[in-house]
Amino acid sequence: MRQFVVVGHDTPTTPDFALDDLAGGAGRLDVLCRCVSAALFLSHDLREDVRVHLVLGDAITVVFDGATVRRLNPDERSTAALVRGALEDREEAIGHEPVETSPGVSLYRLGFEATLERLAEDGTVVQLHENGDPVVDRSVPEDPVFVLSDHHEFTDDEATLLEDVADERVRLGPRALHANHAITVAHNYLDTEGFERY
């Protein structure tokens, strides 16, 4: 299982945003939608062994599960519509009990810290960061949980938390990438078992 956690710093936590303005009024939800697409899509196929966790604000995480997701398309707008649909049902989730808001899309009332704690039990938490160790110098992790930020840096609190929780901190190349591009490179690294099996 590969998992990706993406922190959205300006993204909405209620469904009152316009699908026509994802990069503006919706607080760059477009970035997170591209991350969902990068994490889950293959050509004419889905990666069933992948989950993506979008952290929205302080207390909401929307999860896309590649094994069960339906009605997901690669474009930003339709993915944002699934996020909006999840937020419409946010009152139905309580504590650690999620609500499945459409097939394979669930909403948890958990923020970044609680989401990380929940996932740290599942595998190796890897922070993708331009100052990390080159990924080629590390062994390919078992059940990686990659943690990324949107177009903003992690806040000081998030960075401190990650220092405690992350098992590894790696970089994927010499140039800093957008979060969705980093997800694509991470998949390629894992698909090829460290860029070796093509």
Next chain:
Amino acid sequence: MRQFVVVGHDTPTTPDFALDDLAGGAGRLDVLCRCVSAALFLSHDLREDVRVHLVLGDAITVVFDGATVRRLNPDERSTAALVRGALEDREEAIGHEPVETSPGVSLYRLGFEATLERLAEDGTVVQLHENGDPVVDRSVPEDPVFVLSDHHEFTDDEATLLEDVADERVRLGPRALHANHAITVAHNYLDTEGFERY
């Protein structure tokens, strides 16, 4: 210089399409917009040594030049608006003479074959294809011109043309990727000089 040619098979050649329906009525223009973003964006920066050529229908190619492009954002909708703006001025381009329709965005009245011929003079034409040779087995090409298709396979005519023109045919991993994800992996391969310098 790195260049990417992406063939859109269903995409519009006139500007009468809705930005709200890129994945439907606009013939999956969303795919091509994601390719532009994958080709040109770094985190908080643009790749100035890159050009992307979107082939639309039989006789139009819209080119984004990383060195001079302005008003480009990573989201699909705003990129599609630049394509639409280019198509509004399509009558101003004649033969091999392009029209610059906004800073760094140009429209040529050239189809796939003429675009490939034009670019083959500039560098090494590389077809990205799931049945190609593993990229790690090839030397890193000088001035690569990567050629990709949208969500459709190349047509028989396009494939025949590529057999003539392409210098190399490579695959980027064991799994078939969306065109925009392939662009991201190709960049990472080149950024790291064959996955070696991190």
